[in-house]
Amino acid sequence: MGQETGRTILSLQGINKSFGPIDVLHDISLEVKAGEVLCLLGDNGAGKSTVIRLLSGVHQPTSGQMVMDGKPVLFRNPREAADHGIATVHQFGGTFPLMSIGRSFFVGREPTRWFGPLKLYDRKKANEIAVKAVQNFGITRIDDGDRLVGGLSGGERQALAIARAVHFGARVLILDEPTAALGVKQATHVLRIVNEAKKRGLAVIFITHQVMHAMAVGDHFAVLIRGAVAADFRKGERTREQITDLMAGGETMADLEAQIETYMDSHDGHPPQAVSA
Amino acid sequence: MNRNTSLGGLLRRPEAGACLGLVAVLVFFGIFGGLTFLQPAGMASWMNVAANLGVIAIPVGLLMIAGELDISVGAMVPFGAMTVAVISGHFGLSIWLGIAVTLAFGVMVGLLNGYLVIRTAVPSLIVTLGSLFAVQGVVLGLTVMITKSTSVALKVQGPAKAIFGDFVFSGQMQVMVLWWLLIAAAYVYFVHFSRFGNWIFAMGGDKVSARNAGIPTERMTILLFVFSSTSAAFVGMCQAILYNSAQVAGGQSFIFNAIISVVVGGVLLTGGFGSIIGIFFGTITFAIVNQGIYYTNFDRNWSSLIIGVLLLCAVLMNNTFRKMALSYAPKKGAK
Numbered sequence: 001m002g003q004e005t006g007r008t009i010l011s012l013q014g015i016n017k018s019f020g021p022i023d024v025l026h027d028i029s030l031e032v033k034a035g036e037v038l039c040l041l042g043d044n045g046a047g048k049s050t051v052i053r054l055l056s057g058v059h060q061p062t063s064g065q066m067v068m069d070g071k072p073v074l075f076r077n078p079r080e081a082a083d084h085g086i087a088t089v090h091q092f093g094g095t096f097p098l099m100s101i102g103r104s105f106f107v108g109r110e111p112t113r114w115f116g117p118l119k120l121y122d123r124k125k126a127n128e129i130a131v132k133a134v135q136n137f138g139i140t141r142i143d144d145g146d147r148l149v150g151g152l153s154g155g156e157r158q159a160l161a162i163a164r165a166v167h168f169g170a171r172v173l174i175l176d177e178p179t180a181a182l183g184v185k186q187a188t189h190v191l192r193i194v195n196e197a198k199k200r201g202l203a204v205i206f207i208t209h210q211v212m213h214a215m216a217v218g219d220h221f222a223v224l225i226r227g228a229v230a231a232d233f234r235k236g237e238r239t240r241e242q243i244t245d246l247m248a249g250g251e252t253m254a255d256l257e258a259q260i261e262t263y264m265d266s267h268d269g270h271p272p273q274a275v276s277a
Numbered sequence: 278m279n280r281n282t283s284l285g286g287l288l289r290r291p292e293a294g295a296c297l298g299l300v301a302v303l304v305f306f307g308i309f310g311g312l313t314f315l316q317p318a319g320m321a322s323w324m325n326v327a328a329n330l331g332v333i334a335i336p337v338g339l340l341m342i343a344g345e346l347d348i349s350v351g352a353m354v355p356f357g358a359m360t361v362a363v364i365s366g367h368f369g370l371s372i373w374l375g376i377a378v379t380l381a382f383g384v385m386v387g388l389l390n391g392y393l394v395i396r397t398a399v400p401s402l403i404v405t406l407g408s409l410f411a412v413q414g415v416v417l418g419l420t421v422m423i424t425k426s427t428s429v430a431l432k433v434q435g436p437a438k439a440i441f442g443d444f445v446f447s448g449q450m451q452v453m454v455l456w457w458l459l460i461a462a463a464y465v466y467f468v469h470f471s472r473f474g475n476w477i478f479a480m481g482g483d484k485v486s487a488r489n490a491g492i493p494t495e496r497m498t499i500l501l502f503v504f505s506s507t508s509a510a511f512v513g514m515c516q517a518i519l520y521n522s523a524q525v526a527g528g529q530s531f532i533f534n535a536i537i538s539v540v541v542g543g544v545l546l547t548g549g550f551g552s553i554i555g556i557f558f559g560t561i562t563f564a565i566v567n568q569g570i571y572y573t574n575f576d577r578n579w580s581s582l583i584i585g586v587l588l589l590c591a592v593l594m595n596n597t598f599r600k601m602a603l604s605y606a607p608k609k610g611a612k
Binding site: 056078079082088090095096097098099103104106107108109110112118119120121147148150151 | 466470472475479486487488490545550602603604
């Protein structure tokens, strides 16, 4: 698909972001390549969402530079990011439950046709294109563009949103916790679609805190801790345990287990009481 | 793509509840009141009510689909009536000037409502509650200050009377009925056949996603508020021209009546679902209940009870139909 695999499409260079006196991101440098999946890992509050918002034009960096295709870029709003081919898909697909598949697929870019002097929304064309685009991603159960999005499963909604992004020429696909709300089978579905997008030469940024899901599709991993890149490595360079430890803030699971054991030794074998709310 | 041909397909549409509601009240009043209310004189009585309400209910319903609410229409009706009566009646200026200024004021209030809603995080119910009282105060204060009275006479002749405030079809049906049909047709095109309609549904479904998809949500919100307040001012203006006078009070009934019509018409209160045809039928249903009671032997004091029950039934029915629409998936070979 046009894009040469392995070429850097978008990079962040020394990005800082603060909201008033609060520094959220320090000196973030990342790059995403065509046909690769960059997994952005990190605990809640590590700054993953802020990175996404910078990439998708919701916020602007305080300092540092974003470079796309070798040229510095600044996205002042989501529309500008979208015009550069950056598409963000959120946890629930960012779609509209009570709209039809065809209508929500084309929101904001409706196909129209002329009927005498009137410009009409072309429902038939919209439905056909939407259904075809989703089926190309292997979701063959969707065959009626008039169905409401709310009646689809979580995985199907993600597929719809990803198909939509690809259809409208996305080059960088940002997936914000796409598997977080899904069951095991549905999540596998989504991971397969991520692989499919990768095969088509898209640069994918996959945000998650499920290490298993990340390892299933990722080529390149970055772990964020308190707003900084704590580790940046490629596929196969770290084990699952090491990544989990990194995400837990550098504190290794082994340490934690040792602590609990010591506690139990000194408390007649009782584990520490969980602090309730 | 034969979504409209089967019974199930019809039931899944937003206006399904409104259609069934309309049939139910027709049967009810047909049994208890005879068929007189379907003859021209009877029909005019509820069509006039439906038309005046319907011109306001459609834009109010659109705002609801977009996830907003406008209750200031209750003040915009007397405001519109009084503006044209003061300018063209009290001061005796040209009726066309009165009409132009009235509609301009309607646009201004709409712009103000819309601007306040998008600039503050205050829910539109509260914003328009504020403007409801503010406009009521302005109407009362200014009218008494200028005319020393709370009722102003207005005499209109010629084309303006014929266009805005006369009777048609053997002198029983208000010209407003024609306006209503015309305006409803224009809205059907705008909402269901142009691309802008899609934007309104998207805004009601998820405003942030809609904005990210490149929809100018703020401009659309302001536009819809302008539609509703201008429509209300228009209805007030036409009533003043029709009845040759304007009062500072009245109009509040439009707030609840419009909301009832819209909800009976299948619009989801939280936005994102509904149709103009549904609102249209919802308005007729409301008007028939409102007027049909006069054709029965019932004491008319009971009409509010019927409207209340109707509203609850409609909401429950619409919920059921919406669930059916959501869970609908075509089954291979099944009929």
